[in-house]
Amino acid sequence: MKHFLEGSIAVAEAVKLCRPGVISAYPITPQTHIVEKLADFVANGELNTEFLNVESEHSAASVVLGSLAAGVRSYTASSSQGLLLMSEVLYNIAGLRLPLVITCANRAISAPLSIWNDQQDSEALRDAGLIQLYVESIQEAVDYHLYAFRLAEDPRVLLPVMVCMDGFVLTHAYEAVDIPQQENVDAFLPEFKLQEKLDTKEPISMGVVADARFYMETRYAIQETMREAQIIMKEMKHEFEKVFEREIYVFFEPYCLEDAEKVIISRGSVAGTVKDVVDEMRKEGKKVGALKLISYRPFPAEKLYEALKGVPEVAVLDRAISLGGFGPMYTEFKALFQGKEKSPKVSGFIGGLGQRDITKDNIREIYEKLEGNEVSCHFLNLNQEYLMQARRYT
Numbered sequence: 001m002k003h004f005l006e007g008s009i010a011v012a013e014a015v016k017l018c019r020p021g022v023i024s025a026y027p028i029t030p031q032t033h034i035v036e037k038l039a040d041f042v043a044n045g046e047l048n049t050e051f052l053n054v055e056s057e058h059s060a061a062s063v064v065l066g067s068l069a070a071g072v073r074s075y076t077a078s079s080s081q082g083l084l085l086m087s088e089v090l091y092n093i094a095g096l097r098l099p100l101v102i103t104c105a106n107r108a109i110s111a112p113l114s115i116w117n118d119q120q121d122s123e124a125l126r127d128a129g130l131i132q133l134y135v136e137s138i139q140e141a142v143d144y145h146l147y148a149f150r151l152a153e154d155p156r157v158l159l160p161v162m163v164c165m166d167g168f169v170l171t172h173a174y175e176a177v178d179i180p181q182q183e184n185v186d187a188f189l190p191e192f193k194l195q196e197k198l199d200t201k202e203p204i205s206m207g208v209v210a211d212a213r214f215y216m217e218t219r220y221a222i223q224e225t226m227r228e229a230q231i232i233m234k235e236m237k238h239e240f241e242k243v244f245e246r247e248i249y250v251f252f253e254p255y256c257l258e259d260a261e262k263v264i265i266s267r268g269s270v271a272g273t274v275k276d277v278v279d280e281m282r283k284e285g286k287k288v289g290a291l292k293l294i295s296y297r298p299f300p301a302e303k304l305y306e307a308l309k310g311v312p313e314v315a316v317l318d319r320a321i322s323l324g325g326f327g328p329m330y331t332e333f334k335a336l337f338q339g340k341e342k343s344p345k346v347s348g349f350i351g352g353l354g355q356r357d358i359t360k361d362n363i364r365e366i367y368e369k370l371e372g373n374e375v376s377c378h379f380l381n382l383n384q385e386y387l388m389q390a391r392r393y394t
Contacts (some may be wrong), residue, residue, distance in 0.1 A: 022067035030167035059096030061089035071197035094129025097154035116355030260289030351380035
């Protein structure tokens with residue numbers, strides 16, 4: 001059934017349908033509306049869950065670590081500095097193989113203080129052992145939260161899943177959204193049963209000290225699970241489509257790739273702008289295409305190579321920067337094609353930091369620059385006047 005909803009409210013509706021037993025989150029812009037609405041559901045008797053108010057994001061993550069370890073489906077959400085404050089605990093949740101679902105309402109990192117959107121916060125946790133899925137629209141945010149609970153809790157996976165949605169651009173925007181019926185969600189998402197959990201009747205230890213004889217194997221196990229999860233993700237795609245009667249992409253969405261000579265790779269809401277420009281340039285007879293990356297972890301390297309190996313020119317548009325290096329996605333794609341046959345020329349572009357607009361003209365500029373020499377870290381829309389001040393006072 002279609003509802004005209006704010007993105008945050010739509011996510012709260014999706015989480016409610018998944019029946020978490022514990023929710024704990026500390027409010028931080030632009031994530032706040034999600035947990036506020038979930039608190040309303042609990043207060044109104046629409047959701048039977050323990051909603052815990054805590055004093056920090058670190059505590060919120062610690063609460064859901066404990067509830068998951070005790071075998072209770074759990075959820076949290078955060079943004080920006082709050083997500084970084086959670087990071088110590090999120091590494092633990094992944095290492096303990098606990099299937100948390102967490103929403104990241106993507107927001108820039110201080111300093112200087114910015115409450116606006118880019119993807120540097122979730123990017124900082126790419127190595128933590130969380131599966132990361134990036135969404136373009138509010139409808140995708142709803143769908144991938146349902147998908148995330150099923151994926152995280154699969155006994156073959158048991159890893160936290162982070163659904164990343166652009167702050168304000170999606171969290172505070174409105175869209176007509178299909179919110180599924182409870183019976184459909186129940187058919188897709190089975191009751192949560194964790195085999196290895198804390199139980200006073202059958203006590204076990206979790207997260208014990210691992211010396212050099214054992215630690216590396218835990219990392220190898222997570223790495224292998226990430227690889228194997230790609231098969232499971234494809235299985236769940238078909239199950240999702242059967243239950244909810246709509247298609248979803250799991251790893252990436254190709255757009256006009258068949259004969260494309262120039263392709264822009266992006267993720268999140270900016271992918272919609274890129275596709276609009278592709279449509280316009282196609283009408284002008286230009287062979288351009290796009291690829292929207294959804295699954296950043298696991299990174300579907302083989303599938304991406306097959307999709308892009310015949311494309312001469314590729315641009316990677318990052319809304320994050322690894323300071324002193326390059327755009328993080330650019331680095332991944334550059335490595336993907338290194339030394340392989342039929343490899344495209346790969347250029348890296350940085351844009352949209354602190355929610356600076358990425359316009360259609362900017363997208364056209366990227367396509368035009370692909371005709372020249374390869375670039376590795378080209379910033380879009382730099383304000384030269386402010387740049388001089390930033391060098392002095394940042």
